[in-house]
Amino acid sequence: MTSDAGAASGGSAPQIAPLPRISVQAFCETQDFVALMNTAAVDRRMDKTHVKVHMGGVAAAIEAFRGAPTPNLIILETFGDRRQLIGQLDTLAESCDPGTKVVVLGHENDIALYRELISRGVSDYIVAPLDTLSFIARLSELYTAAAESLGRIIAVVGAKGGVGASSIAHNLAWSIARALQMQTVIADLDLPFGTAGLDFNQDPPQGVAEAVFAPDRVDSNLVDRLLSKCSDQLSLLAAPATIDRLYDLPESAFDAIIDVLRATSPSTVLDVPHQWSAWTKRVLVGADQLAIVAAPDLASLRNTKTLLDTLRLSRRNDQAPKVLLNMVGVPRRPEITPADFAKAIEIELAAVIPFEAKLFGSAANNGQMLAEVEPGSKIVESFDALGRELMGRTGLRKAKSGLFAPLIERFSRRRAG
Template sequence: MSAGQDFETRSGDAGAEDIVAPLPRITLQAFCETPAVAATMQAAIADRRMDKAHARIQMGGPAAAVEAFRAAPTPNIIVLETVSDPATLVGHLDTLSESCDPGTKVVVIGHVNDVQLYRDLIRRGVSEYLIAPLGTLDVLRTLSELYVSPGARNLGRIIAVMGAKGGVGASTVAHNVAWAIARNLDASTVIVDLDIAYGTAGLDFNQDPPQGVAEAVFAPERLDANMLDRLLSRCSDNLALLAAPAMLDRTLDLPEDAFEQLFDLLRTTVPCVVLDVPHVWSGWVRRALISSDEIVVVAGPELASLRNAKNLVDLARANRPNDSGARLVLNQVGMPKRPEIDAAEFAKALGIEVLTSIPFDAQLFGTAANNGQMIAEVQAGGKIAEAFVQIASSLTGRGEAKRSKRSLFEPLVAKLRRKA
């Protein structure tokens, strides 16, 4: 928060619609005075958005910080909790400033809502003043905003779609949901086909681009906004594709952070990113799921899907305590002659509601796949097309909007070129 902004207190975690960007590779030390704030800080540094940061929490408050940095270099961020009077706090800050390295940011957590104190802190270069009690997302949001440029405040939402098992139609769901977000909700959207060897996004959109996601992954040193612009294949006014080459010319033993740079770039340039995640299990797949803003698990109404979906839902719940839980979509429901698990039983076993159930329709889905079309193009206004719009609305938190005649993708491309 800058000195020009109105003073406000922050308390309680934000709603599911807030997007908090991951922090870069920074160092952070927090000096707390109460167990409650220390516990909140501990929860914050354990969050997925702090994976790159190196953080340490200790007790003692501002006095301990002054002693710690008398002869030691300061980290990128110092978080200070204070329960002392304003004069004592200001005295500690003045002493601390004598040993602070250039570029060190200071965040103060206090227990009084004092406008004059806030102004005094801002004049002394404090980056933010928070009021306890506060939630984990309050801390994460504040730390993130210290490193998000003013021009990139509106961060894009990353939605990861993965099948509970092979053959349940997760890619089809991902592509149709992305289409619905772009067409019905008027949001510029990019589909990223992460199945480099066998991806079908190019086929589903009748595209055969010469370049795509492989170039971004295997040449990360060249990846920038200009290169991303060249790799995107336009599917519609608001929809673009990073297609997979679907070739077996090289194996895909990718490092855990293989897609990290690509995701960070997409997040700052596109309002919505849909990841078509293949049904494999590796370090980079796990990281892609956990680091996404929304996880969609697509399952068939049968036992193997139930078991695997529960594992994915439990994984998300354990590793993303400050995020919304994984969403469940049942696909291929009502297949003739196949015994099925009822949606209510499925939901009860997983402990989450079924977002929607998509009926089995071999004729409709087969026609769309063979023609390189989306369901809404084959059967506009049908119940299945409406189901994809419902999923899109739930994932983005946006109601269905009237489609604008003006392309939202043109300003995106212009922005990418300006940044280049």
Template sequence: MRAQSGHDPFDLQFEADDDFGPSSDADWRPAGPAPSERREPVEDYSPAPRRRAEAFDDLDAPRPAGSVGDNPVHDMIASAEAAFGDHALPRITIHAFIERPRTGDMIEHAARDRRMERTSVTVRDGGLSAALLAYQNQPTPPLLVVECCAAAPELLAQLDQLAEVCDPGSKVVVLGAANDIALYRELMRRGVSEYLVPPLKPLQFVRSVSNLYADPSAPFLGRQIAFCGAKGGVGVSAIAHNIAYAISEGLGANAVLVDLDLPFGTAGLDFNQDPLQGVADALGEPDRLDPVLMDRMMARCGEKLSLFAAPASLDDDYNIPPEAFEEVTQKVRAAAPFVILDLPHVWTAWKRRILLSSDDLVIVATPDLASLRNTKNLVDLVRRARPNDTPPRLVLNQVGVPGRPEIAAKDFGEALGLIPALVVPFEPKLFGQAANNGQMLAELAPKAKTTEALAQLAQQISRREAPVAQKSSLLAGLLRRK
């Protein structure tokens, strides 16, 4: 919206008392029910005060292992995440003037989203009328959100008044009640940045606001998938490496595997690679890392998989600032659609930051009490810090060790409010032979049940289906026989 300067930017020969009936144009369809001539009662945007939105309560419900697309709420959130990726909002001030308390709860819930962590959000009561009074003698913020459930003529009249005090460059988002195409188009013509109607959930609000600040020239960002072990020795590296291989070779997607266990990383061994440079060199001088240098530092493990290997050396103390890890991982994300991070079993500021900023988090645990305690601490931390994201995926590894007392997978999951996405049996011969050969399970035993289960988990994480093998034609078969 722009302030008046001899000309009202809202004034396009449209009168505030004009009738807003349904439009016959089918090119645009807002979310929710079909537009109607009269405003119908609407549901509240979000739940009662200080409670999370009910739709998001389902995100904590257990998800059956090996299932893809069987939970509508998970799929809705996953689709929304995939649609606008991990683009964070810039460091801006957002003022919201709401009419209903539950709308304020929804916005406060959205403000805790990791994509809005750099914003400063203030929620006030009074709606559009209060905003008019507030900005008579003070500048408007970069983003102003106003709620007005009044009829269209009154809404437009108040927006005309707001235009007189609104600073140039300020964006205005209107939360209304009339799901009307004609009203929407008129608001857009008058300079409103976005018009939203209920039902509106926090993630939808975040997405709408993010779109206002999307930079078409910004570099591409791939999905960052962090693999974390509940304790040492649970096999997180083996799971992460096989998932990276399954995404690249099995699903045909370009991927980068980053081994961040600098002194003890095993990615180079597992893929039979010994690169001269790796991720430690990039972390030492993150400002010099460009696509050309990155390509030289990464080893090729296949047609679509690149490896950023750890030095696996004790010659250095690796006193690397947390900002370097963030800068390097952000640059790596511009290199491929999928970035798999193999995290070491240490607790540092940079690891916490990576866990909370990744698009997906996979926790690998063994069925014992120490793993259960540590996994619960991780899950609780992530749920508090990422209320709008899907919960972490749980992989129970090394299940069925002879003679070892174990917690049943069902009991382990119930204690966390999660059903394991994958239960991997104890198969020391299979995993040991693959590690000694520098191979992945899909190379050594492509038909093994564990290999197939890992492929299914890769599909869940990547949200991709395995390519269908094309059958050769009868003519091709006859030619081969000749």
């Protein structure tokens, strides 16, 4: 019974499992709780829930359910004294359907009341005030295992085609698996043209398409059969990379797969193709961490800003996406400097990846990762650091004094000159 008023601000956001597809009705006494419920209802972690908010507190709930079925979850705000509240809850219990959970939001940190409510079957007693993420976390815990067991979903997408987002995603997954010694899955969601199989020198007979087109069969056993081993710590969920069929996917096409990966893999990197559709937006909004890969040109700048503005609206309680500037320093090519790019999008760059044609070309043509071709490369160190940051293992210092500062300064001076 805690207020949990301090949600993570800075560093990595807390891992909170999305709530299942349930109906929720809240009965409020104050406008502050109405505002909290409305904010929580539009959070990505409650995307599957159906929420209704009422005024009137416990008394209104009693009247509402005298002759009506109860939802999966009832949330009650109360200011009443202990005896009155217990009496009201006993009356409400007479109308509750089996399986309905009840959460009480109170304004007194009363351990005796907490124990009495729990003994009477109340699922949780939460003390106000608390922030949105802490509130959602308490609701999530009613339906899921402890947050420590949840895997982290990292989505990587290009601001435009040809910026090397897939290469970044694959090397990032390799770095997380190798540097953190963490079981990791790289999932290639570009069904017609995915390159993860080529980059890892794998040609699995099955992959992500088998799960996409049979969502009712998706479980941990099926996903485990579809994975192919790239190393002791890294597994690949490959795309078919064929165009013998059309991939007009529904919005929820990858929901079941991602739910299984979140529950079974500590780390999952999603290689999201550069397209804008219902399912790609849903994948990006639902990820725990986002990385947008851009090139130092005007089209990438415009598209990056568009993506940031759009995703912020759907991820109000999450950190801003990380922005990586790739292929910086192509000889004789006019470029936007990293400093100017960061200033225009109003976000510090998470990484500046220099143009190293020989290194990237050798890795791609040999079906290897950069760390296999040149283990001591500064670029490999950059991927390792970024992987730690995205996994919440080590907070990077700000770019002005951190690992990527020399790259930013070097290329800013070069382009300015």
